[in-house]
Amino acid sequence: MVKFLSEEWIQHSKKYMYEKLDPQKDLNNVTTSLLAVIEHVPPADTIMNFYLNIENGKIADFTVNTGNTCEKDATFVITGSYGTFRGILKGEMNMTIALLKNRLKLKGSKMQALKLMKPLDGIIESLRKITDEFEE
Amino acid sequence: MSSEKVLTVKKTSLDEAVAIAKKGTHCGMCRIDFLGTGLCPSGKKHGYLAYWPQGRMELVKHLKEGKIKPTEKLVEIANSCTLCGICDKQCNFTTQLRPEKVAKAIKEHVNNLDKSEIQSVPEDDMLRGLREIVGEQWATNDPNIIVSYTRSIIPPDSELKFYIVMPESTEQVSKIIKFANKNNLPYMARSGGTTFSVTASYVLTKALSLDHGIVIDLLRLKKLEIHPESSTAVVGAGITTFEIQKAAHKHNLRVLAAEAGAHYCSNIATTGIISTWGNKYGAFADNFIDVTQVDEEGTITKHSDAGIVNPYSAETGFANVTMTPSKIITEAVVKLHPIFDDEIAVFVPFTHLKDALSMLVKLGKRDVGLSLSILSAKYLAEFLSPTIQLSRDFEYICKHHLKLNWVVSVIGTKDDQKIVEEMAEYTMDQSLMKSLILGAPRFSALKDSEFLKILSEEDDPLKALFAGPMRKHLEKSLDPSPEQVAKVYDKDLQDFFKKLYTKPEMTNVVWLHAFRILPTRMLRQRMFSGPGGSIWSGDMDHVLNWIQMFADVGDKYGLEHSLGFITPLDHGNFVYMEYDYFFNHNDPEHGHKIGKAFIETTEQSYVMGKVITLMDYLFKGMYRKEHILYPIPKGISKEEQLMFKELLESTLGGEETW
Numbered sequence: 001m002v003k004f005l006s007e008e009w010i011q012h013s014k015k016y017m018y019e020k021l022d023p024q025k026d027l028n029n030v031t032t033s034l035l036a037v038i039e040h041v042p043p044a045d046t047i048m049n050f051y052l053n054i055e056n057g058k059i060a061d062f063t064v065n066t067g068n069t070c071e072k073d074a075t076f077v078i079t080g081s082y083g084t085f086r087g088i089l090k091g092e093m094n095m096t097i098a099l100l101k102n103r104l105k106l107k108g109s110k111m112q113a114l115k116l117m118k119p120l121d122g123i124i125e126s127l128r129k130i131t132d133e134f135e136e
Numbered sequence: 137m138s139s140e141k142v143l144t145v146k147k148t149s150l151d152e153a154v155a156i157a158k159k160g161t162h163c164g165m166c167r168i169d170f171l172g173t174g175l176c177p178s179g180k181k182h183g184y185l186a187y188w189p190q191g192r193m194e195l196v197k198h199l200k201e202g203k204i205k206p207t208e209k210l211v212e213i214a215n216s217c218t219l220c221g222i223c224d225k226q227c228n229f230t231t232q233l234r235p236e237k238v239a240k241a242i243k244e245h246v247n248n249l250d251k252s253e254i255q256s257v258p259e260d261d262m263l264r265g266l267r268e269i270v271g272e273q274w275a276t277n278d279p280n281i282i283v284s285y286t287r288s289i290i291p292p293d294s295e296l297k298f299y300i301v302m303p304e305s306t307e308q309v310s311k312i313i314k315f316a317n318k319n320n321l322p323y324m325a326r327s328g329g330t331t332f333s334v335t336a337s338y339v340l341t342k343a344l345s346l347d348h349g350i351v352i353d354l355l356r357l358k359k360l361e362i363h364p365e366s367s368t369a370v371v372g373a374g375i376t377t378f379e380i381q382k383a384a385h386k387h388n389l390r391v392l393a394a395e396a397g398a399h400y401c402s403n404i405a406t407t408g409i410i411s412t413w414g415n416k417y418g419a420f421a422d423n424f425i426d427v428t429q430v431d432e433e434g435t436i437t438k439h440s441d442a443g444i445v446n447p448y449s450a451e452t453g454f455a456n457v458t459m460t461p462s463k464i465i466t467e468a469v470v471k472l473h474p475i476f477d478d479e480i481a482v483f484v485p486f487t488h489l490k491d492a493l494s495m496l497v498k499l500g501k502r503d504v505g506l507s508l509s510i511l512s513a514k515y516l517a518e519f520l521s522p523t524i525q526l527s528r529d530f531e532y533i534c535k536h537h538l539k540l541n542w543v544v545s546v547i548g549t550k551d552d553q554k555i556v557e558e559m560a561e562y563t564m565d566q567s568l569m570k571s572l573i574l575g576a577p578r579f580s581a582l583k584d585s586e587f588l589k590i591l592s593e594e595d596d597p598l599k600a601l602f603a604g605p606m607r608k609h610l611e612k613s614l615d616p617s618p619e620q621v622a623k624v625y626d627k628d629l630q631d632f633f634k635k636l637y638t639k640p641e642m643t644n645v646v647w648l649h650a651f652r653i654l655p656t657r658m659l660r661q662r663m664f665s666g667p668g669g670s671i672w673s674g675d676m677d678h679v680l681n682w683i684q685m686f687a688d689v690g691d692k693y694g695l696e697h698s699l700g701f702i703t704p705l706d707h708g709n710f711v712y713m714e715y716d717y718f719f720n721h722n723d724p725e726h727g728h729k730i731g732k733a734f735i736e737t738t739e740q741s742y743v744m745g746k747v748i749t750l751m752d753y754l755f756k757g758m759y760r761k762e763h764i765l766y767p768i769p770k771g772i773s774k775e776e777q778l779m780f781k782e783l784l785e786s787t788l789g790g791e792e793t794w
Contacts, residue, residue, distance in 0.1 A: 039317075042320070081317060081320055082320050083319075083320025083321060083322060084320075092347060096783065097343050100343055100457060100458055101459050102432065110455040110456055111455040114455055114779060114783055117782070117786050118782070118786070135320075
């Protein structure tokens, strides 16, 4: 168990997602790409980008970087604050509610994004299992 | 204090106060001066909801349950009430409740406390930061103040991890949002159009509420300017519909109005103000010239800013549903409309909805009248009757003796009246409505009387009553007078209500309707949920089937239900319909059923097509009506219906938590 967004957390997340996620059961054999932009990351109020490429339910690419830009093109871009992602990781709110409440901003087809919510819940669930510390 | 007052002061237990508080429905009428009594001095001075009768209702419940500890602010809240009795008059008019007893109970509770029990709440870094923005007085983390926002923006049974902050300017709102973002705190604006004060405490609560963070109470944004030369008004987010209407009225102007106690800017943000005056005055973006708003980054923009991205366009359909206003409107420049010298109200009674609907759409398409609607007998009974029991008897008489199930209500000029009277065989005029207001107790007492039994045996009782000599007998038997209607109120309030009902406006249907005073009676001591939406008016059978669907769902869940009102929009091309489900808001099982009914009717509406549901409207009030109402939607496919269910499940955590 590690701190959300730490180097260690990123390594654990990659390993867990590559090894433990079931393409059919957890990810519905989906093919898509997603860029999650996390704003206001403490303590330095920075931005972190998480790029995830899934092919037929298998994680094909998981890249993390810091800064205002990410070179990868994604079908969906979801932007939200550290507080929002923290709430999602803690299970206080799910992705769909965060989208409906404008806590997350989406670029891409909303209808297609809604279809992705179940597989994404699988990923969130797996990340929740390895995360136990947050900046409050 | 007068000797009479002293006699009436007796101890009120917390139990008695809680019993009153549980019947409160957050109608907010204690925060507007709609009876000419003045405002609650405590609320006016201190601002926070806890200092108003409405907020004390929540406070006393939490005190009784031991969920909050006494603090210095609790002592201040208790002592700030002067027991002036204004709240009793206001609340009694709409709900028959006596909130002053709640204030007394809190006072007595505080007086019985030992000083050592009273805690002070320490200031933390977040509060310090907020106070730097708004001043020490206007930001708090005191639980006794926080709880007063329960069911008003904070969901019931929340942990009290909130800050309440009351900015006085758009710039302060901007700074608060930037501060919230920097510190990763969620926020939501009260008076920001969240709809949380009504059924959102029971329906879609998780999605609509604030779980923790900063409540930005906009009450102090009190700017209000009337510009008669341009027929516009500048209105701050803390101004209620009643307040702007009152100010405009002095200039012989009026604003398109929804709920009297609601804040005008919040109504724009929520649904763009859906009102029976909408066919004439417009809907959505028709209502304003400009808005000042603060976005989620704290950036202040105006619609009139050059180079702004098109702010009027929105997509509907369930994939585009949103559960919160995208921006906080802090100020709006809104349109005002002329009041004509010859305005009148005329009502056409109907037995069958189809006939009423046919007339309404014809009037809408011809742009007749200023306000047009169909009201159900239930609505009429609730509006005109001063007490719950009288409203029940009133409705019974309408339905069972008179076969009066619907009225087409028209407010317009004498020219409009002429057109309506040519279309209808018989009408109810203002004089009769005045008699029904002042003679409501006598009218209700006629239930099962010989007079009404004879009348009900007529082939067409409505015609016999309204177009024949029996009308004179009815009016005479009502013996309408302020004295008579005042008798139904508590003895100590009767003199007040006798004087009140001598005021011309209190029996003037046009005034009452424009100021939206009477609809609040729908919220007396129990809650209602009003799903519905707009439907294309070109297929009358489809409209009637849609309305029947709401009735069937109400029956399915065993709910008290009734069509509320229908009004045309966009020159009669659409009709907006509100269907009401009533429920006991203290019974979780009822709340659960309301949630299910809301979801099911929404889903069925999507399936039926040609309907723009309430979910499609919510929080899209700033967009053009053309983008909301058009293109007229087709029914959704089976696959989309499944997705809708998945969306709900994902949003709400499964059917059992609806």
